[in-house]
Amino acid sequence: MATVELTGENFQQVVDESDIVLVDFWAGWCGPCRMFGPVYERVSERNPDIVFGKVDTEAQQELAQAFGISSIPAVAVIREGVAMMAPPGALPERALEDLIAQARGLDMNEVRGRVDAAGTEQ
Template sequence: MATVELTTGNFDEVTEQPGIVLVDFWADWCGPCKRFAPVYERSSEKHEDIVFGKIDTEAHQEVAAKFDIRSIPTIMAVRDGVIVFAQPGALPESALESLIEQVQALDMDDVRKQLAEHAEHSH
């Protein structure tokens, strides 16, 4: 499956669906983003069960602001509507594959429980 262009309009709809969604925050002027693009594209072809989204931070600054994206590229992983990973920096292919395996291996019931506990403690 090729990468999906994310926009302000479809971002929530795509990232809130069940399953795994990766998001690549990028911009046209960013050299590392351009070098990372083919790596991301290759991974998207290997993992047809995962949505590989890309969002242009220049065109959709409000989405970048909402997630406090300060440097690009930033890779974010969302599983079942929950952000489980976000880190700036282009990943080498092996690290991207490793991230995908880790996200696939997560016990989402456990993740939700931890989030709920964290929310209770932060009030």
């Protein structure tokens, strides 16, 4: 599956309509981002059931700010509407595949319980 450009206009719809969304935060001037791009594309082709989105942090600054992006490349996993950040930096192909396996294996009832508990503690 090809990657999808995510913008402020389509972001919520894509998340609402998809079980798992990976989001690559990048910029055209970023060398590591350009190196990570082909890795991201290859992995997307092997995982057609997942939406692989890309957010150009220069053009979509509000989305980048909403995720607290301070360095790029950065990858977020959104599963059933719950966002989780991967460690920043250009992930090797195997690490990206491992991240996907971890996302698939999450018990979302447990994750939502932790999110709810964290929200009540504040």
